[in-house]
Amino acid sequence: MKKELNLAVSPVEAGEPERLKNVVASTLKLDKDRIFQIVVVRHSIDARNSRIRINLSVEVYIDEKPEKAGRPHFNYPFVGNKKPVVVVGAGPAGLFTALHLIELGFKPIILERGKPVSERKKDIAAIHGEHLIHPDSNYGYGEGGAGTFSDGKLYTRSKKRGDVRKILEVLNFHGAQDEILVEAHPHIGTNVLPKVIGSIRETIERSGGEYYFNSRVTDLILENQQIKGVVLQNGDKVEGIAVVLATGHSARDIYYLLEKNNILLEAKSFAVGVRLEHPQELIDKIQYHGANRGKYLPPAAYTMVEQVMDRGVYSFCMCPGGMVVPAATSPGELVVNGMSPSHRGGKFANSGIVTEIRPEDLPKEFQHFGIFAGLEFQQSVEKNCFRSAGESQLAPAQRMADFTVGKKSSSLPETSYRPGITPVSVGDWLPEFVTLRLREGLLKMGRKSHGYLTNEAILLGAETRTSSPLRIPRSEETLEQLQIKGLFPCGEGAGYAGGIVSSAVDGERVAEMIGQLFKA
Numbered sequence: 409m410k411k412e413l414n415l416a417v418s419p420v421e422a423g424e425p426e427r428l429k430n431v432v433a434s435t436l437k438l439d440k441d442r443i444f445q446i447v448v449v450r451h452s453i454d455a456r457n458s459r460i461r462i463n464l465s466v467e468v469y470i471d472e473k474p475e476k477a478g479r480p481h482f483n484y485p486f487v488g489n490k491k492p493v494v495v496v497g498a499g500p501a502g503l504f505t506a507l508h509l510i511e512l513g514f515k516p517i518i519l520e521r522g523k524p525v526s527e528r529k530k531d532i533a534a535i536h537g538e539h540l541i542h543p544d545s546n547y548g549y550g551e552g553g554a555g556t557f558s559d560g561k562l563y564t565r566s567k568k569r570g571d572v573r574k575i576l577e578v579l580n581f582h583g584a585q586d587e588i589l590v591e592a593h594p595h596i597g598t599n600v601l602p603k604v605i606g607s608i609r610e611t612i613e614r615s616g617g618e619y620y621f622n623s624r625v626t627d628l629i630l631e632n633q634q635i636k637g638v639v640l641q642n643g644d645k646v647e648g649i650a651v652v653l654a655t656g657h658s659a660r661d662i663y664y665l666l667e668k669n670n671i672l673l674e675a676k677s678f679a680v681g682v683r684l685e686h687p688q689e690l691i692d693k694i695q696y697h698g699a700n701r702g703k704y705l706p707p708a709a710y711t712m713v714e715q716v717m718d719r720g721v722y723s724f725c726m727c728p729g730g731m732v733v734p735a736a737t738s739p740g741e742l743v744v745n746g747m748s749p750s751h752r753g754g755k756f757a758n759s760g761i762v763t764e765i766r767p768e769d770l771p772k773e774f775q776h777f778g779i780f781a782g783l784e785f786q787q788s789v790e791k792n793c794f795r796s797a798g799e800s801q802l803a804p805a806q807r808m809a810d811f812t813v814g815k816k817s818s819s820l821p822e823t824s825y826r827p828g829i830t831p832v833s834v835g836d837w838l839p840e841f842v843t844l845r846l847r848e849g850l851l852k853m854g855r856k857s858h859g860y861l862t863n864e865a866i867l868l869g870a871e872t873r874t875s876s877p878l879r880i881p882r883s884e885e886t887l888e889q890l891q892i893k894g895l896f897p898c899g900e901g902a903g904y905a906g907g908i909v910s911s912a913v914d915g916e917r918v919a920e921m922i923g924q925l926f927k928a
């Protein structure tokens with residue numbers, strides 16, 4: 409007999425199978441020996457009060473063993489001889505488009521400007537060690553896209569739970585941990601992500617899909633408002649029945665290419681700010697109400713949101729036990745982001761702290777860039793940041809409390825940011841209208857969360873790639889770009905997603921639409 413049960417238990421009860429069995433037996437008023445197995449199907453932490461509870465949904469198998477549940481399984485047919493669809497970009501949006509196209513009987517041809525994940529690792533090491541940014545191979549570009557070397561947080565606010573479940577199952581099928589199917593806030597970790605991404609490539613190639621690296625798209629082949637294919641940097645042409653543009657929001661050259669081809673773009677809100685790094689122990693103390701985390705609770709995460717002068721100031725992409733990383737995609741820029749290994753065991757907790765920028769907020773000197781005002785502003789912040797710290801990947805840093813009182817930091821604490829940090833005030837590289845909001849936002853956060861506003865924490869720059877300042881508008885009915893038949897803007901760069909899972913969901917949607925519009 410199987411019984412389903414929702415429980416709120418202590419961290420020890422959740423962490424020790426025998427203790428959990430006792431709780432289940434007494435809840436069900438059963439002899440403990442009759443319980444064959446307890447399968448946790450949902451796990452979340454409620455740390456709102458000092459009595460921390462773990463909410464579990466469990467399946468209890470009484471007097472019988474569970475049927476072999478097995479891991480999710482997907483069948484990808486051979487599509488090598490089917491109609492080709494060009495997919496530009498091998499990030500989550502492009503890869504999930506490709507996988508679903510295969511399921512629907514189309515042959516994806518993936519074009520990626522960067523390198524395979526193993527080669528990409530070397531270029532990433534060169535950023536840390538030699539401060540060199542390879543323009544086609546870095547934290548943003550290469551196999552797996554921007555999410556490959558990340559925390560791999562898979563949480564999304566998307567309401568389409570069914571779609572999200574499939575994304576998690578596909579990732580699990582390709583080697584991600586079973587826990588991602590159970591945790592309320594799942595994450596994969598930067599040590600596991602490259603293997604998952606490599607396994608997705610194996611599926612695509614085994615099914616007859618084509619995958620080309622070092623293949624930057626530099627032009628579109630258009631005929632009578634219809635796309636026929638794309639041109640690569642070496643002049644090669646690649647054609648297909650449709651083109652999916654999943655190039656992410658760092659590929660500024662793609663927006664300029666669209667503009668050159670008179671393809672409509674729309675300005676949208678985006679966000680800029682800093683990356684804030686605390687000792688993880690301090691965040692644990694705050695989030696777990698002073699208690700020692702012990703071995704049954706994970707390194708704590710947090711979310712902060714405040715309103716300042718009519719704009720949101722909020723935490724973004726929080727990485728417990730993680731590292732701050734140099735995520736620029738071009739030389740001459742300084743961009744930071746965060747990543748964590750699967751165990752999140754590092755000494756530091758980092759998070760973006762950003763404020764919303766609407767097109768109308770942009771300083772006058774950027775207005776003449778028209779539709780590109782946001783993009784140019786974003787890039788100017790990155791360049792200022794780069795210059796402020798001595799024109800390398802050394803990041804400007806300021807202690808948090810010093811920032812809130814307008815004081816330059818005379819010394820800096822230890823950091824996880826491997827290229828190194830140097831004391832520079834945030835106001836030296838970020839415009840005043842942004843720093844004012846960040847300062848007020850952090851003061852408000854500090855008032856709400858005792859201990860959060862501290863000089864043990866530092867602000868590093870620049871956190872600018874949270875979202876795209878542009879959208880590539882598409883038809884609601886067909887998901888095609890509004891003017892060009894067969895062109896499908898997709899994922900974060902198109903402005904229709906933010907984060908790994910929502911980009912993947914968008915990829916699935918686009919593939920589904922291609923399946924409806926074109927016969928396989």
Ligand SMILES: Cc1cc2nc3c(=O)[nH]c(=O)nc-3n(C[C@H](O)[C@H](O)[C@H](O)COP(=O)(O)OP(=O)(O)OC[C@H]3O[C@@H](n4cnc5c(N)ncnc54)[C@H](O)[C@@H]3O)c2cc1C
Binds near residue numbers: 502521658733899911
């Ligand atoms: C360090 C870091 C940590 C992150 N952590 C998380 C996290 O924990 N959770 C989360 O949800 N999100 C995280 N993100 C954000 C997440 O990675 C992105 O939201 C997501 O990858 C967007 O997916 P995408 O496929 O739309 O675009 P991208 O992942 O940006 O992929 C676009 C791809 O297109 C390629 N490309 C660009 N231009 C061209 C061209 N002209 N020709 C050919 N190829 C091209 C690029 O090389 C890239 O591989 C993180 C990002 C970074 C940088």
